Amino acid sequence: MKYAAGVDVGGTNIVCGLIEETGRVVARKKYATAPERGSAAVLEGIAATVERLREDAGIPADDLEAIGLGIPGLLDPERGISVRAVNLGWTQVPVAAELQRRLGKPTYIDNDVRMYAYGEAIAGAGRGARYVLGVTIGTGLASAFVQNGELLYGHRFMAGEIGHVPIEHFESIPCNCGRIGCLETVVSATGIARQARTRIERGERSSLAERFPDLSRLRSVDVTEACLAGDALAKDVLDRTGRALGAALAWAVPLLSPDAIVIGGGGALAGDALFVPMKSELDSRLLQDYKDQFVIRSAELHDDAGLIGSALWALARGRKALHT
Amino acid sequence: MKYAAGVDVGGTNIVCGLIEETGRVVARKKYATAPERGSAAVLEGIAATVERLREDAGIPADDLEAIGLGIPGLLDPERGISVRAVNLGWTQVPVAAELQRRLGKPTYIDNDVRMYAYGEAIAGAGRGARYVLGVTIGTGLASAFVQNGELLYGHRFMAGEIGHVPIEHFESIPCNCGRIGCLETVVSATGIARQARTRIERGERSSLAERFPDLSRLRSVDVTEACLAGDALAKDVLDRTGRALGAALAWAVPLLSPDAIVIGGGGALAGDALFVPMKSELDSRLLQDYKDQFVIRSAELHDDAGLIGSALWALARGRKALHT
Known part of the structure; x- marks a missing residue:
């Protein structure tokens, strides 16, 4: 079984999850974003949480295929940059590159509402x-x-x-x-x-x-x-x-x-x-x-829609990139 | 140079064209649809017109790569069927299969407005x-x-x-x-x-x-x-x-x-x-x-937008099909 990490980044809370390629959530952790720490600390926290979840679940590093994040505000999914997220205080943060460097996995970001809708479309009420x-x-x-x-x-x-x-x-x-x-x-x-x-x-x-x-x-x-x-x-x-x-x-x-x-x-x-x-x-x-x-x-997926959506979207994008 | 035929099928007139892969129209012919002849005769007329235009332009049969048609009403571009075109009196007409049989070229149909917009987007004011x-x-x-x-x-x-x-x-x-x-x-x-x-x-x-x-x-x-x-x-x-x-x-x-x-x-x-x-x-x-x-x-393309759009769309679809 292959897995992806899905991360729903909000101004108040961050939810990290490990998702099977089937869409099943195998582990999740919710914690306060505390955006006042700055983007580097927030991203470091996400990387550490993903690693901890993976180890606790006993999933080999090789089976974690990709990381996906849903982020509010204006962003550039092609370049992996959060252009402007008012609630996070982020401007031009290279989220994908930073997490890819820390975790060594293909990392994709997208708008939180798109990831919510994608999760529901693929694995929820829109299945x-x-x-x-x-x-x-x-x-x-x-x-x-x-x-x-x-x-x-x-x-x-x-x-x-x-x-x-x-x-x-x-x-x-x-x-x-x-x-x-x-x-x-x-x-x-x-x-x-x-x-x-x-x-x-x-x-x-x-x-x-x-x-x-x-x-x-x-x-x-x-x-x-x-x-x-x-x-x-x-x-x-x-x-x-x-x-x-x-x-x-x-x-x-x-x-x-x-x-x-x-x-x-x-x-x-x-x-x-x-x-x-x-x-x-x-x-x-x-x-x-x-x-x-x-x-x-x-x-149907409620609080998990964003997690599942960003994880499955990261898997889909990663696999498509391999074939083009 | 490769070419495609583009056909704009209206209730009053049909416009057939030969289009370079660059989007340039090299030949066109406009004539009355006369839908009362029935769909078989209308399609036979389109096939004959495309062949005549190609021969008159001195384009070898091998250089005509695909045929595209823009058709009004409800249709199924995946199966190539005109589901319902009131002004043509067509119901469930297998346009793509019929023309492909007659001309021996990959043939695609789509909605006339989509083909118009595609033409303008690729080769017209939306370039x-x-x-x-x-x-x-x-x-x-x-x-x-x-x-x-x-x-x-x-x-x-x-x-x-x-x-x-x-x-x-x-x-x-x-x-x-x-x-x-x-x-x-x-x-x-x-x-x-x-x-x-x-x-x-x-x-x-x-x-x-x-x-x-x-x-x-x-x-x-x-x-x-x-x-x-x-x-x-x-x-x-x-x-x-x-x-x-x-x-x-x-x-x-x-x-x-x-x-x-x-x-x-x-x-x-x-x-x-x-x-x-x-x-x-x-x-x-x-x-x-x-x-x-x-x-x-x-x-910008006015009456040619539908022709150009359906020809270029047919080329794009045909080439994509070859690579998947």
Whole structure:
């Protein structure tokens, strides 16, 4: 059996894993990123963790075939460089070269959302589909597209952005990007919590008002729980969020023609409360030819999707490089 | 020098061409499709035309390397089958196998818009770019995306549809697809002519009113001419059309991240009258990261784009097949 290491590098936590070529996770370790240590120390930590995991699992060094990392922000997967990762404080960090030097294995980096989508496409909810659109509803909203096991990159490797288009007929909220009314202000874990907070502050009734005297502590997961417990405001917030996402997917589906859409991230935990209005809005906006041509599934691999995706992608890239 | 034949199959006309591997057209012939003859006769005609062009150009049979065809409608490029082409009256026609049998050369078929975009991407206005979004504003509105010389296909090879999403804040016109307010009802040659007709019928003043006592004869090219001659209504129609296209591109650009957008088809002949409002609307809706990261160009190859695209694509596919 051959193995690859997959690493999901976040601003808060790093998750390192050893993955069988089948996609099975044989070992994982999660620890604080502590980016203030600087990129060299963070990469040294990753190298040491991968080595430790491999030794503890009793895997011979020769059976570890490649290393893959999913990294947020702007990056260049061809040259293996993290161009700009704000949460990590990284600029022009040659991640692949540094880890390859330390571990002596072919090392590949890619965007964290692409690696998440690749993991779900190959080994998760998109298994068996050929054209997988992965969408993550987290702090922000992001997507990536996998066609026949290849990734859609676009110029500067920046394809997949769906969160920052202004949406008509919804709220006009200032977005982190500096503009007004972006989709992400509604469709994100942050947006779900914000909608509930704003409406309670305006005097709407909700069980969340009593549970959160300090509304700044209200999170999207609380909205989901309140909805499941029958709270009408929480239900309406998720309904609006789902419809906004459906309107956005009405652009993405005919442009990409996926046969599977996999939706993950914290915001997706709302399940049907989000998915039913999303599908209804999408269906009402979709050309007949595209209806019933794709499945919509919740992500299956959750926190492991990025690990598995980056490990399997590194294996695929490494093996392709050997044959060209 | 090696050559390929490129064939642009339309419901009204067929254009056959012989193309150098450099993309230069060495011979072409345009003739009426006459689809009522049936698919066998149409394909027999194409085979005979390709043979005649080759002989007349004095090209040895061995130097003709492949045949490529761009065909409208739903098709399966992997199996070489035209699944459904309404304007041709074709259903499940095995085009590639039939022509390969008749001409003895590897034959490939693909969607006409993809072949148009591929031609422009490789040998036209997108030359030098790696991620080319081709948009054609003709009877309808369509698009195709070329990433590093590969095509974005999607499930059932149906990626690239942008004409049939309802657009907010524009007109609510019944669309050919049976729904209301699709982008294509505004952004198409048909849509441009219809907007002008409707507004004149409602009593708005325009030089077009005198020129066309029978408004049903008014075409989009007349709107373009009137605009260039200073007609305010024509200018406003193109302005609205451009803004609607800009709003649509605001979804496509971050999702695909093109470094070049090539816009062709009859509707694009309006030039700046369409392009300036389009760019302005797109810019106002685009995340900073994507601004100034792509060029927008008018198509260069015009009627030859489909020919050149299908010939070069056939060469590329044929050579790739030899090496795998």
